[in-house]
Amino acid sequence: MSTPSTTAVQVVIGAGSIGQAIARRTGAGKHLLLADFSETNLQDARTALEDAGHTVTTQRVDVSDAASVRALAQAAAGLGDVVQVISTAGVSPVQAPAEAVLAVDLYGTAVVLEEFGKVIAPGGASVHISSMAGHMPAPLDPETAHALAFTPVEELLALPALAPDAVPNSGAAYAIAKQANHLRVQAAAVTWGDRGARVNCLSPGIILTPLARDEMSGPGAEGYREMIEVSAAGRVGTADEVATAAAFLLGPDAGFITGTDLLIDGGVIAALRAGRWQFGA
Incomplete structure (x- = not known):
């Protein structure tokens, strides 16, 4: 007699x-558990996905x-x-002050990695959406990088590297x-691996979403246009x-891939490294 599948x-x-x-x-x-901060976004997305079957x-x-x-x-x-976890939650610089960006994009990612690392099924996998912005600044010094990767979640926002003056x-x-996202995902790959699961990061470039539209209509609009023009792809994603x-x-x-970040930016960071545009210019 067969047993019902989970x-x-x-x-x-x-x-x-x-x-x-x-x-x-x-x-x-799969049974899709959809989560969002906005009830309106949730219901709109639920309708669209249910309509798609x-x-x-x-x-x-x-x-x-x-x-x-x-x-x-x-x-x-x-x-x-729980076989797959996809985390896309985040706010952009024009949408929120620094404190909120750190709370959602940095601390929030660390919390998701920790809590879902306790329930992910063997053989499961996760993707966390970061950003090409994590590849723009100079690499962090080893001490700061280690702290951002391994500091316990509830102590994370108290790090000197995240203080208002820094x-x-x-x-x-x-x-x-976004730099911290890459580091936390790499660190989490060890504990997720203990459960037989994988976790990776994805760093998109300029993808035409409502968040990107907010950024491209903000004070950095000219910079975004330049990034698109100098990139190898020459377009948004x-x-x-x-x-x-x-x-x-x-x-x-x-x-065989876990604890890594996949940059998907149409060549914007390649153009930065080649000197075709300057970060923060």
């Missing part, structure tokens, strides 16, 4: 265009609140085997948050292209 659960944190694109690309046959449950989450993320992880485990504005906060890269990292073909 439900495979995919968690998508962030119901925006990239989260929805990854869900459409990889969520078939997916089975969807929603739950509001605030990634800057550890208890909220913990409740989401427990809810996911209650639905079945992170004077939201742009600086965004850059170090799409959410579907990010989803294709995420599907690779989540799937069996990436079974």
